[in-house]
Amino acid sequence: MNERLSAADLDFDRRHIWHPYESMRNPTPVYPVASARGVRLTLADGRELIDGMSSWWSVIHGYNHPALNRAAREQISRMPHVMFGGLTHAPAIRLAQRLVELTPGDLDRVFFSDSGSVAVEVAIKMALQYWRARRVEGRTRLLTIRQGYYGDTFQAMSVCDPVTGMHHLFSGVVQQQYFAGAPRVPYGGNWDPPDLDPLRELAERHRDEIAAVIMEPIVQGAGGMRFYHPEYLKGARELCDRLGLLLIADEIATGFGRSGELFACEHADVVPDIMCVGKALTGGYMSLAATLARAHVAEAIASAAGAAGVLMHGPTFMANPLACAIANASVELLLDSPWRKRVARVERELRRGLAPCRELAQVADVRVLGAIGVVETHKPVDVARIQSRLVERGVWARPFGRLVYLMPAYVMSVRDLRQLCAAVCETVALESA
């Protein structure tokens, strides 16, 4: 089905369909896209855009990849879906085997779900059930760091940055958690041990109320696009060990190579007790996520008597075979590729290409890690205007707030990367200083 959209269709979209974080009364314009191949989106009017977003961290191999298309076709003709209660199948078993093997340390129990936010809910539920099963009362809250993003469901939202996460909209509803100031020492900066003090002080003061510490390892994504020092993550792991707290690592944005390591925890050699993956897991084809736990977490939950001994979660589309089959193909494709070299090439070009932005009066900071490039402005950008200027220059990016950022597919050519960066520098220069 390759039908043309009329003006009336787009008007229907504007009046009747919510887009992410968008007003229904006065939405910013949307661009109809007709197809996508490699690193390019083709708009309905025929314009081609170099995609700088990988559809929110997920399309790491580019769109419409023959190997992933083949995996999808083969699985769809065999069994697109079957419930996971009382049944199992090869795509889920193979994928769990791969995840157990690839993820850090002894994370070896796997729970499949259908989106990142749900994977975070499941991680938090595991932590809460863990303490209940061990008959430890009162450990019902979470400790995290500011400027985080963990998803849009209620428990995930409760640990998102209280300001950018819009907690005031849900005051009295969203659970109150403990927030340490965001890490100050950046990745690549000189480590300063007092950076950990705020986290340590909160953990020590409230240890008997805290079920788990939850963090995005190294890269704080949608909550601020910040890269912090690996020693901070190491220190958080030591703190959790010393105080007997669980550590949850949200690798939904960082997993599968984005930060330069397969998983960002590897920058610090840290093994969390619970870890979430999603986004790039299927190469951006399907919605699929997983929560992995170490044996001691799973065993503690299972040791509780009766009904309390089971993890109380089971999505309808749990371990969807189509999504698992594509995930298997995507992970294989990644591991068979020179992904480290490719991510390093993207990193080098982002560093070079975004460096001129530093000279602009509009710009507060430029930072790059792995295949992630960030230009932080002093004032919020006008999203509709900057987006239309980027599109005029043949580029797709979706800035928010004071952040214009790029996270290209690892396969993007040097030439395309240069055009992408040049367009960002040109359009940021046109914003008001």
Ligand SMILES: *Cc1c(COP(=O)(O)O)cnc(C)c1O
């Ligand atoms: C995107 C994201 C999520 C939420 O994933 P969804 O699939 O959008 O629900 C959670 N944590 C992090 C770090 C993310 O980047």
